[in-house]
Amino acid sequence: MIPAAFDYIRPASLDEACHVLRDADASGNDVKVIAGGQSLLPLLRLRLAYPAALVDLGRLPGLRGVEDRGDHVFIGALTTHDEVLRSPAVREHVPLVALATATVADPAVRHRGTFGGSLAHADPAGDLPAVAVALDCVFIARSAEGEREIPAAEFFADYLETTLRPGEVLIGVRVPKLGAGWGFHYEKFTRTAQAWAIVGVAAAVRTEDGSIAEARIGLTNMGSTPLRARAAEEALRGLSTAHGDSGVTIPGRVHDPVRDACGQAAEGASPPSDLHARPDYRAHLARVLTYRAVRAAGS
Missing domain, CATH: 3.30.390.50 (CO dehydrogenase flavoprotein, C-terminal domain)
Incomplete structure (x- = not known):
């Protein structure tokens, strides 16, 4: 099928993206965020989702990569599944993330789909949300007002719904290291x-x-x-x-x-x-x- 018509917006910065989302909510328009698009595009094609606009975050700087930060591993929201799998920090310190990510779809999807996009999509049939709640991950959201931390137990609200507020963008996830034993x-x-x-x-x-x-x-x-x-x-x-x-x-x-x-x-x-x-x-x-x-x- 062919998706319904929508506007396409590619912000140049994270701040611009947050303002676009906030203004869209204030005007009552349904706007979706797209990164890798591996979960959203099938919904658009089947017309299970028909937003007025798509806000493309795929090329925003600073939201991609894996960092070892001492007591946790930080995974940027735009980090692809393949990048997560190839990360030494993930394999060594948070291997459950790697084990689940390896089962996500197929190599083509893993090269395009993003870690944050999969979690923000909030499909209960997805592999990563269950890992996030098991490991007590912390989600970092950014809006025009600043950053907010959301525990994984509070992030998922319902089927395909999260507790991200209007104007907020998921920028990364802190995955705790559980240590020896x-x-x-x-x-x-x-x-x-x-x-x-x-x-x-x-x-x-x-x-x-x-x-x-x-x-x-x-x-x-x-x-x-x-x-x-x-x-x-x-x-x-x-x-x-x-x-x-x-x-x-x-x-x-x-x-x-x-x-x-x-x-x-x-x-x-x-x-x-x-x-x-x-x-x-x-x-x-x-x-x-x-x-x-x-x-x-x-x-």
């Missing part, structure tokens, strides 16, 4: 290769003396926003990372307390129903994939 894994179930996740699980597990001291679990496509599997996180605390307990069996298999804890992954979630999966199937996938992700991260 942590393991990471991203487990994703898709209908076909390179497709959106039917369900995905981002897991970070810290072990001490053979037991799980702390777990962080982010769920992809289990609600209108990315979710933390809080019940499973709490149930996992203190459990042994050894596989199973040979002293107890249930219907023909070795009892595994970690599996039981991961069985609480879907508690409090409201998984959607669509052509690909019903809510009960997504809940089942969340339990199974959480177990796999936690086992892989814990090992």
Whole structure:
């Protein structure tokens, strides 16, 4: 299909972009920000979005790159997925970001799509939002009034909606370094290769003396926003990372307390129903994939 007509605006600076967005909101016009365009363009073509104007941030200076800033890694909003994957700082200090980014679509999309654009698009089926909430990332937004920090837990408001205010632009994300003792894994179930996740699980597990001291679990496509599997996180605390307990069996298999804890992954979630999966199937996938992700991260 052909998108509806829209105006195209390419600001020369971030300040100009913020003023354009603020003025558009004041006048009641629906304006969308575009960077890599890998998520927005399909919506335009299908006429699921028909803004009055597009504000192109793709060539603005200073919003691209990865920096090691001591206790966190800062990723500029216009950094492409491919640049994130090739960053030594990401691979060494925040590997969960790299693991999830490697599953985003295909190489062509990863060379054009941007880290900040994927997060600001706020699709709960996207891979990076679940990672952001699992790692307690902090989003940095800029407006004509200055900068604002938004914790990941407060950034995602609803399906394709964020808490960015009118006139605000996402300029980067702080990803905390979790330090020694942590393991990471991203487990994703898709209908076909390179497709959106039917369900995905981002897991970070810290072990001490053979037991799980702390777990962080982010769920992809289990609600209108990315979710933390809080019940499973709490149930996992203190459990042994050894596989199973040979002293107890249930219907023909070795009892595994970690599996039981991961069985609480879907508690409090409201998984959607669509052509690909019903809510009960997504809940089942969340339990199974959480177990796999936690086992892989814990090992």
